[in-house]
Structure formats: structure tokens, C-alpha cells
Amino acid sequence: MFYKKKGYPEENEIVLCTVKKILYHSVFVSLDEYEHLEGMIHISEISPGRIRNLRDFVKEEKRIVCKVLSLNREKNQIDLSLRRVGTSMMIQKLSDLKHEEKAEKFLELIGKDLKLNLKQMYEKVGFIAIKEYGSLYIFLQEAVLEKKLITDICEDKKIVDAIYEFIKDKIKPQEVIVSGVFKIMLNNENGIEIIRNVLIKYKKDEGVTITYLGAPRYKIEIISNEYKTAEIILKRILDGITKDIEQNKGIISFEKKKNE
Numbered sequence: 001m002f003y004k005k006k007g008y009p010e011e012n013e014i015v016l017c018t019v020k021k022i023l024y025h026s027v028f029v030s031l032d033e034y035e036h037l038e039g040m041i042h043i044s045e046i047s048p049g050r051i052r053n054l055r056d057f058v059k060e061e062k063r064i065v066c067k068v069l070s071l072n073r074e075k076n077q078i079d080l081s082l083r084r085v086g087t088s089m090m091i092q093k094l095s096d097l098k099h100e101e102k103a104e105k106f107l108e109l110i111g112k113d114l115k116l117n118l119k120q121m122y123e124k125v126g127f128i129a130i131k132e133y134g135s136l137y138i139f140l141q142e143a144v145l146e147k148k149l150i151t152d153i154c155e156d157k158k159i160v161d162a163i164y165e166f167i168k169d170k171i172k173p174q175e176v177i178v179s180g181v182f183k184i185m186l187n188n189e190n191g192i193e194i195i196r197n198v199l200i201k202y203k204k205d206e207g208v209t210i211t212y213l214g215a216p217r218y219k220i221e222i223i224s225n226e227y228k229t230a231e232i233i234l235k236r237i238l239d240g241i242t243k244d245i246e247q248n249k250g251i252i253s254f255e256k257k258k259n260e
Helices: 087-113 118-133 135-144 148-153 158-172 192-205 227-247
Strands: 014-022 026-031 039-042 063-072 077-081 174-183 208-214 217-224 251-257
Touching: 014 087, 039 063, 063 087, 063 118, 087 118, 087 135, 087 158, 118 135, 118 148, 118 158, 118 227, 135 148, 135 158, 148 158, 148 208, 174 227, 192 217, 192 227, 217 227
Parallel strands: 039 077
Antiparallel strands: 014 026, 014 063, 026 039, 063 077, 174 217, 174 251, 208 217
16 A cells, blocks of 8 residues: 555454565564564464464465564564464454455545645545545545545545545445344234234334334334434434333333443
């Protein structure tokens, strides 16, 4: 990638590295996201258990995901761990990197149409976007929903229009999901029909899904572009269903699913 972070990573930060040298008891790597930084992985931090040959685990020029254990800025020394990076952490890091590479490619393509190279596009938009949002991809993802975010960091209308017209066809707005489970008890000979009619009213709302899990449980799921909006929709539906069920002398409870 063209963009490189300046300075040093933080302790416990997950970083992308490239293996440069393999010695008997250690591995030296470059920190791909930072300017001119190298780190060292001791053999004890490569993998749990006994290691006979480091080359069974790492190869020169192979990209690996590591965790920063400690750093000494004065000595320019960074100690890393490979074995302390779980599978989910590795997948998330590689996914984030893929998104950033994709966003940088978008910036490059937009620049070509404007007769600007990638360095110039970073100077006009990219560096500020990363400073403000922590990620070029997150910035573009947010800008799909609100063009003003681009104008807030760039005064050149031609560039603003070019970015927005490009990303609105390339980036799908981020979705958030809020969900939970209803328990509805209705001692009425027409109870099932009453519950069905009540729930049907709200299933018609865009982004709302209500499914039957087995008496007396029903799952509701709200999909929106913003968490706050999803919460507002959920509360409105919750209040409405509660009112309708209680008017029919029923009992209702709700348990919201915790966000992972």
C-alpha cells in the first residue's frame, strides 16, 4: 500500500508483517503498515509447544499477523508474537487490510479520471480522511450515506463530485442489526390469530423481520444503516406490539440480543 503510518505501534496492537530473516531462535520481520520499522519474534512466541525448525512455521517474504508485546523507542526495538494472535483476530486484521487496499485502489482510479496521481489524491483527501476516521475505507463507507462528509475535508468540488459518484456505485452502506426475542402469552381461543395479526402490522416495515421460533417465542430483527435508527425503530415496534397484546389481556416480555 502507498499509505504508511508514522511513528510506532502501541503495545497489544495487531499488526501485519512480512518475514525478512529467519535465525535459529528468532524471526525478523518488517511492519508493513509503518514506515521503516522492523520487529523481532522470539522462538517462544512463534507457536505453543516445542519447535524443532522455525521454517516449519514461517517462510521468508510470507505475510503474517502479529501482536505487539513491547517496544523500546530509544533502541528502535519491537518485540512481537505470532502465537498470541487468535484465528478471529487474524481474519479481522486481514479483512481490514483488504478493505483499505480496496479503498486505496478506488482513490487511485478516481485520481486517474482527474489527472491526479495517488500521492496527490492522498494529499487532497486521503491523509485527512484517515486522520479523521482512522481508516480510508470507513470514511468512504460513511461518505456513501452523506456526501457532505467529503466536502468537510475537501474544498475542490470537482474532486468531491468525482469521489461521490464513484463510491455510490462501488460501496454498499454498512448495515447494523438489532434483534431480540418476544415471549407472548395470550389465553384466548383466538390467541394465535390475534398474535399473528398484531405481528403482521409491523412486519410490513422496511428492514423489519419477525419470525416464529415456536410458541410462545418470536424473533424480531431490525436492519438499518445506523445503530441509533435501528434502536428507535425497535422501540417503536416494541411499544406498539406491547400495547396491542395488553389490550387483548395478554402478557408479553422481550429480551434484546446482546451485540457481539
